[in-house]
Ligand code: NAD
């Protein structure tokens with residue numbers, strides 16, 4: 001089986017490459033990534049060094065390179081994760097989000113359709129549904145109502161994929177997961193930022209009242225769901241993927257748990273100005289993937305968070321290098337005007 005993973009040097013993509021290599025050792029995996037600020041080859045370097053996975057540096061918006069690759073390799077399955085993925089960056093500038101997330105997805109599905117890829121898995125997000133009130137869950141038929149430019153670009157790409165299923169009988173499934181956490185997570189998102197800031201004795205900048213709720217999914221559980229969708233998911237269908245029942249928490253509680261696990265004082269928490277149009281709550285109904293594909297999240301939040309904290313403790317050089325580089329200018333820009 002020939003498999004392409006796009007965004008394979010990013011957080012979820014690199015975890016997926018490790019997972020697929022472990023679970024399906026006979027598969028020939030190509031890891032594709034442009035290596036933007038968020039891509040880091042170190043995430044998959046052990047597999048690359050041992051020649052177990054091959055790497056292609058390519059831009060998914062470059063149709064010539066993408067078509068040449070598909071013509072050469074004739075993939076059976078494509079897992080599409082390459083994206084601009086950070087909401088705060090999309091608020092500063094939306095252009096790259098439309099280019100990569102919308103145009104890049106269109107280039108990939110054109111190539112996958114032309115070169116007869118048997119299965120295309122498009123990795124999307126629960127953010128396309130918008131913001132929930134204090135109760136209820138997003139189901140796969142909840143209308144799309146994205147808030148941020150990031151979420152709008154993901155919604156557009158989902159609809160483009162689903163249109164190919166309807167128009168061309170393209171065999172694609174769309175997955176919409178909740179917030180992931182785990183190893184190799186770029187330290188601009190809440191959990192890795194707060195773990196690493198706490199380790200450095202730096203403030204934990206909590207947006208607004210800290211009561212926005214997210215539903216946390218351990219990245220390995222997510223990878224297991226993606227493999228099931230690739231092998232058994234139905235064409236033209238959307239599958240929500242979410243965490244264990246204890247995973248839905250206000251940011252304030254997640255911050256508290258991180259601080260406690262690292263034995264840091266309450267003074268580290270710093271309330272800062274809110275994100276514009278900050279979605280209040282996300283939570284997904286996962287009945288469909290459970291009933292159809294037998295998938296359920298396995299990792300309780302506290303256990304996953306402990307493993308994640310231990311990983312950041314054991315891999316300081318990985319994140320210290322990121323935080324000392326060009327990422328610093330983004331950090332200063334994002335947090336300097338929040339008061
Ligand atoms: P990430 O930002 O860590 O990784 C994205 C990767 O895509 C990076 O390695 C980057 O170099 C690569 N990339 C960006 N532009 C590219 C281009 N033009 N061509 C080729 N590669 C390019 O993101 P992530 O958190 O791993 O998210 C992966 C996917 O999952 C995204 O599609 C995202 O929307 C989705 N998702 C993420 C989460 C989450 O909690 N992290 C939740 C829901 C959905």
Ligand code: TDX
Pocket residue numbers: 085086087088124125126127178179180188189190191193205206207208212213214251275
């Ligand atoms: O410094 C911070 N302080 C803070 O309070 C940061 C970075 C975030 N937050 C809050 C905002 C959110 O309520 O924490 C919550 C999580 O924020 P992010 O980690 O930026 O994630 P979110 O905006 O929820 O989006 C994530 O989940 C869905 C991913 O970044 C997306 O790629 C994914 O689609």
